[in-house]
Amino acid sequence: MAPPPSATIGQMITSVFLLLLLLAPVTQNAKSMLPRTDRELLEFSLNLEYLEAEFFLHGSMGRGLDHIQPGLAGGGPRPIGARIANLSPLVRNIIMQFAYQEVGHIRAIKSTVPGFSRPLLDLSVKSFAKVINKAFGRHLFPPFNPYANDLNYVLASYIIPYVGLTGYVGANPILKSNTSRKLVAGLLGVESGQDAVIRTLLYERATLIVVPYGITVAEFTHKISKLRNKLGRAGLKDEGLVVPTYLLGRGVLTGNVLAGNTNSLAFGRTPKEILRIVYGSGKEQVPGGFFPKGGNGLIAKSYLKKKKLDNLPSLV
Structure with a gap:
């Protein structure tokens, strides 16, 4: 004898409810299956990905993550002072490509x-x-404006993405999960490509004078890299477009379109070093620079x- 229709509907609702209960934890737990160290390192990289995404989005289009894919911003505060840059069609197109790549990176990390x-x-x-100003040890006048033109914007782009790249290089050897290593390899591949494009655009103009400062592009990159080495407090992990031959280990060549050690291997940095650089303070516990309130x-x-604990009054 077939069960009454009402009983059948009730069973169906119960079955669907139980299925949803079973599936919900699986979706949630999928993001917590990774080893704790892996999760923390992958999440840390979001700080740099947010920074790059907003800089490239605003610079190329005048709008940020809240317009392109608001869910990824997670309700975080809008960037201070980001604006559209005065770019040529070619450079704008390149930076726009970078922007959407960074949006994809955030999506990939937050999916993991x-x-x-x-x-x-x-x-x-x-x-x-x-x-x-900190890189040159003096105030340039007028103040350097990253949004003024192609050259300024690409020089400003030299400041940011490479730091995240070195973070992926530093994290990769200590990741334990194949899922994490696969993700970082994919992120590192594209970030390295971006850095190569930026450095190539600048290398082509290495001897060009940056107006109105009377300083060459190569000298700008040298000073920025020197500052990052100083702030990172971990030795030589950054090089400009032109370097002494003894650093390269390649005979008489001084050109340095791609940065690397004497074996042309990419430099790696720890989260501490990265925070010291992007905070501009040289101290991982002192926020500032691009992160006024610190990273998340x-x-x-x-x-x-x-x-905060260090600043508490002593009870002794």
Whole structure:
């Protein structure tokens, strides 16, 4: 005898409900299956990916992640001072491609680990001018404006993406999961490509004078790289477009279109080193620079928390 229709419907609803209960944890747990270290390192990289995405999106189109894919921003505050740059069609097209690549990177990371919302970013003219002034040890006049023209924007692009690239190189050897290593390899491949394009565009203009400062493009890259080495406090992990021959290990060549050690292997950096650089303070526990309130995620916040504990009055 067939069950009454009402019983059949009730069974169907119960079955669907139980199925949803079973599936929901699987989706949630899929992002927590990775080893803790892997999750923390992958999430940490979001800080740099947010920074690059917003800089490239605003620079090429005048709008950011909140317009392109708002869900990825996670409700985080909008960047300070980001704007559209005065770019030629070719450079705008290249930067727009970079922008969508960075959006894809954020999506890929947040599909693998829980992630976090976009931190507060400072992409203002003032923020970039501070970096350049610190690199040269003096105030340039007028203040360096990354949005003024092609050359300034590409020089500003030299400041940011390479730092994230070295982070992936540094993280890869300590990742334990094949899922994590596969993701980082994919991210590193595209980030390296972006860096190569940026360096090539600048290398073509290495001897060009950056107006109105009377300083060559090559000298700008040298000073920026020197500053990052100083802030990172971990030795030589950064090189400009022209370097002494003894650093390259390639005879009489001084050209350095791609950065690498004496075996032409990419340099790697730790999260501590990266924070010291992007904060502009040389200290992983002192926020500032492009991250006025510091980065998000357990790694970045652990250093900020340590600073707060260090500042507590002694009870002894």
